[in-house]
Amino acid sequence: MIHLENLTVSVDKKVILSDINFSLKPGQIVYLMGPNGSGKSTIASVLAGHPHYRIESGQIFLDKKDITKLDPDKRANLGLFLSNQSPPAIPGLTVKTFLWQIYKKFHPQQKILLSEFRRLIESESNQLKLNPELLNRGLNDGFSGGERKKMELLQLLVSRARYLILDEIDSGLDIDAIKIIFTKIKKLISDQKLGVLVITHSGSLTKYLAPDRVLILSQGVIKSSGSAALISQIESRGFDK
């Protein structure tokens, strides 16, 4: 379980999140919603350990381990996977090579040949309707927003995530792409009990991946929490209740 306890976060001396409390259980789907500027992406970055943000007070636990001060790579090794809203480019780092290195890191016992691995990722790329040519290019170098999002998912498929944070997955992707991605995520939820935190400002994603729980974030504070029914309230009345 991921658990945020009384978390207050600031950046450049300005408080962005105040006293945040929530949990994400294995196999659970939690939606974190709020208007732009509410601090949703900050929660994603803070969970992953971005050094830009300062934890003023509170703690973060992953499977009972206090990860509040842990480096990003150690959190990744514990099974945390952040799918970025705008992943950066690393020119010259070939996608294929990068995916292979992630795979080896998370599956040290598996003896798979590079050629088999290549076929695997080509097949996944095709299913995601991603041009397999991109596998030979530098990571995200010149890729469109949608292509970058699909790249995030390819990385998810070769690592061994226990908790997935999806930061604004729908921006840059069409409905068909979202459906395919969510189908794959649902499989990981049922096969591996992947816990998923969906960060979004629109309720339309719930059609493709139904939430177990919804949290509404506004101006850095969790204003309300409840079941999926909360979403139709937001749709009719807006975020400010």
Next chain:
Amino acid sequence: MAKFIPAKKYKYGFSSPEAAVFKTKKGLNETVIRQISAAKHETKDMLNFRLNSYRQFLAKPLPSWGPDLSKINFDDIYYYLKPSDREVKNWNSLPSDIKNTYDKLGIPQAERDYLGGVKAQYESEVVYGSLISRLTRQGVIFCSMDEAVNKYPDLVWSHFSQIVPPDDNKFAALNSAVWSGGSFIYIPKGLKVDLPLQAYFRINSQNMGQFERTLIMVDRDAFVHYIEGCTAPKYSTDSLHAAVVEIYIAPGGRCRYTTIQNWSTNVYNLVTKRAYVESGGVMEWVDGNLGSKTTIKYPSTILAGPHAHGQVLSIAVAGSNQILDAGGKAIHLAPHTTSQVISKSISFNGGQSSYRGTVNIAKKARNSRSKVVCDALILDHRSRSDTYPVNKNFSSSSILEHEATVSKIGDDQIFYLMSRGFSQSESEAMIINGFIEPIVKELPMEYGLELNRLINLQMEGSLG
């Protein structure tokens, strides 16, 4: 330029022009030069050429720009030394950082002996010998410059010192006066040599000399790829290396010249390299600079005929106490010519790397195009990076573009890779390897792999 004259057959084998064990006194003067020429049994023409060059060397001042060269003591250098006197006597005399690098790179013992300067010859010469015989039957000449001057004078003098004349700069003049060693290559019309020719496979042990002079002549529609140097650190007891490389490319010809230098950090490495390209010809310089205390080197291409193309791919990695001043030059003298320079440099641990380049598109070089891209990484606050590009466009139908960026490794990039489970130093290494990838992929694979490992090794311990 004179026409090519077919050469007589060259027999591959051991050869050493010097008749006896010989070493000049330290310092440079006319007597020393006469002694060098006499030991090599040279013609009067070559002796006069050396003497004239020496006078040019005396007349020319040190460059007023660039790294500080004032500490070079010209009187404290042996200008001619038989290789066995120059060699380090045993493995243990090598500096420990070089020995450690060899260990970590996993270089076999025989190679270490050669590369470390302990032995003058490399075992696989025997294997390579059969390749050379085949090429010789096809009309290729590949021998030391010393031999070529005596065996093929007409061919050599047709271009020798025409492309880099002695008065070009002080160090070209010095090289012209005291040159010894280096390669001479002639590729006959239409022949495309598929395997790269490598300097250290030649037996003549003066290959890695301090004042090498190389001349490559690629005849019409021919092709050759020449590789000089190696990624593993090369220890040199000589502290001044002033080499000259001249390349002539006949119409339709193509040459790729790859250098990886990793000289020990006592060396001043001052090299003048220039190619003269006729119509439709192509010159590709691939230049890797890892070592030396100071390197000054700007591979140049003169695009003399229409549709000629010149390219420089350059990497410089400057660590502590190193100044690497590198770049490229393109001179467009004919219409429809193109040039491209891609330069990647990294400064870390107080190192200093500079890009210095010139693109000059003459008025008669109508409809030409040049693009220069320089990227530099500075890894810490003690290091520095400078860029000095001179862009001259005198042709109003030609396009000249230049762009350069200097930055550190992005925090976002590091965070991203770490969030995928890679440690900070693994992440930095991946980003650096990605940064130099466009150049590394042009290197023969073994060099590329070794270069990556070597750069990662250099970075290890100096980053976070």
Next chain:
Amino acid sequence: MKIYRHILSRPGQHQDFLKSFLVKSGQNLILDTTMDFQASRTSGRTVIKVVVMPHAQTNLTGLIKIKPRLKQINAFLKHQVLLVGTDSTAVSTPKLEIESDDVIASHAAVISPLDQNQIFYLMSRGFSQTQAVNLIINSFLTSHEI
């Protein structure tokens, strides 16, 4: 000769220096700029755009200088030259001297002739060649994109 010097000495300072010049026949524009970064969290952009008419020349030099131990610097220098006619020539030497690592410093130089495609496009919309060229020159000089 025109010389411009900018020093960024206050933390947080931002300086834009965007200038356009038209060099008439027979003239020679010699211009030198320096942007000297001396404080952290500063950013500066220098963009020099020059149109060189037939039988005119320009020689542009520019320097971005960043001293050691500064943080969060963003520096940009660009020379953009349009060569309009025969005998138009330009020399551009943009320089960088960078001694801090926490920077993004870049420079660019483009010296090119009029784009024939642009001229053709405007003519296909009814403008004469002279009108088209004037339109292109004017929009080149008056636009400074980010």
